Amino acid sequence: MVAEIIDGKAFAATVRGHVADHVARLKEEHGITPGLAVVLVGEDPASQVYVRSKGKQTVEVGMNSYEHKLSADTPQKDLLDLIDKLNNDSAVHGILVQLPLPRHMNEDLVINAIDPAKDVDGFHISNVGLLGTGQKSMVPCTPLGCLMMLRDHHGSLSGKDAVVIGRSNIVGKPMAQLLLGDSCTVTIAHSRTKDLPDVVRRADIVVAAVGRPEMVQGDWIKEGATVIDVGINRIERDGKNVLVGDVHYESAAAVAGAITPVPGGVGPMTIACLLANTLTACCRANGLPEPEGLTA
Numbered sequence: 001m002v003a004e005i006i007d008g009k010a011f012a013a014t015v016r017g018h019v020a021d022h023v024a025r026l027k028e029e030h031g032i033t034p035g036l037a038v039v040l041v042g043e044d045p046a047s048q049v050y051v052r053s054k055g056k057q058t059v060e061v062g063m064n065s066y067e068h069k070l071s072a073d074t075p076q077k078d079l080l081d082l083i084d085k086l087n088n089d090s091a092v093h094g095i096l097v098q099l100p101l102p103r104h105m106n107e108d109l110v111i112n113a114i115d116p117a118k119d120v121d122g123f124h125i126s127n128v129g130l131l132g133t134g135q136k137s138m139v140p141c142t143p144l145g146c147l148m149m150l151r152d153h154h155g156s157l158s159g160k161d162a163v164v165i166g167r168s169n170i171v172g173k174p175m176a177q178l179l180l181g182d183s184c185t186v187t188i189a190h191s192r193t194k195d196l197p198d199v200v201r202r203a204d205i206v207v208a209a210v211g212r213p214e215m216v217q218g219d220w221i222k223e224g225a226t227v228i229d230v231g232i233n234r235i236e237r238d239g240k241n242v243l244v245g246d247v248h249y250e251s252a253a254a255v256a257g258a259i260t261p262v263p264g265g266v267g268p269m270t271i272a273c274l275l276a277n278t279l280t281a282c283c284r285a286n287g288l289p290e291p292e293g294l295t296a
């Protein structure tokens with residue numbers, strides 16, 4: 001079997017197109033322009049690249065982008081004051097504080113200072129609780145993007161065996177909740193799981209989010225399974241810097257039914273879902289109907 005490649009880059013462009021259409025209508029019919037504020041603390045070069053890319057795509061879909069760059073030694077109090085200002089700014093519908101934060105800051109405290117209605121990352125404890133109980137919430141962008149690709153590929157996910165490898169609050173846990181919400185039988189595997197290859201071999205759907213380059217091997221994959229690779233690992237190969245996922249792509253693509261590449265898979269969908277969440281937050285804030293197909 002040669003796997004179908006799930007083209008996240010193309011899918012993300014389609015999602016951004018839907019977002020742009022809806023944004024244009026909001027402007028025309030209601031005079032509202034959604035706004036996204038992105039806060040970056042410190043000068044991490046990779047983070048700067050992501051933030052620039054987010055800002056560019058935000059403007060491309062017709063939204064307002066507000067970037068706030070703070071130096072690495074900014075007191076936590078100053079960041080909390082900025083968040084408070086953004087919470088009370090009616091032009092800002094979404095707030096994203098780029099993670100990780102410098103070590104002198106308490107990430108949980110900072111994230112939970114964001115108005116849950118503007119928490120487009122879906123990391124606030126209120127949104128985590130709402131998702132876990134099946135209530136309307138803001139859903140974390142990476143798992144939402146994975147869910148959109150899976151629904152697009154399979155139609156219904158009902159009854160499928162899904163194995164999520166990784167138990168982070170950002171990807172693994174919310175991914176498991178979303179799959180459960182779509183009636184999958186869900187297993188969350190992690191670094192202490194016994195016989196991980198055997199657990200993965202049961203899966204119709206594998207979501208790899210462990211942060212270990214090429215850990216998931218082709219002979220762990222059931223024939224015809226769908227493989228979603230969340231990993232983005234920069235490694236050196238033959239003297240060159242290359243980007244690889246958490247899945248050994250070549251061997252997995254030889255047995256899987258469908259697979260997402262890295263780059264060009266989950267990554268672009270994450271940013272598209274950030275824009276979708278900002279639009280959703282804007283519609284909710286104004287009591288307007290939400291876009292269809294862009295939420296969980």
Ligand SMILES: Nc1nc(=O)c2c([nH]1)NC[C@@H]1CN(c3ccc(C(=O)N[C@@H](CCC(=O)O)C(=O)O)cc3)C=[N+]21
Pocket residue numbers: 050096097098099100121141232243262263264265266267268269270271
């Ligand atoms: N509060 C917060 N929310 C985030 O969503 C968040 C964050 N902090 N901190 C950093 C990570 C990282 N992240 C990525 C988004 C898109 C790509 C992406 O589009 N990647 C491209 C290519 C990347 C490349 O070439 O370097 C791809 O996979 O095809 C990658 C990584 C969001 N993050």
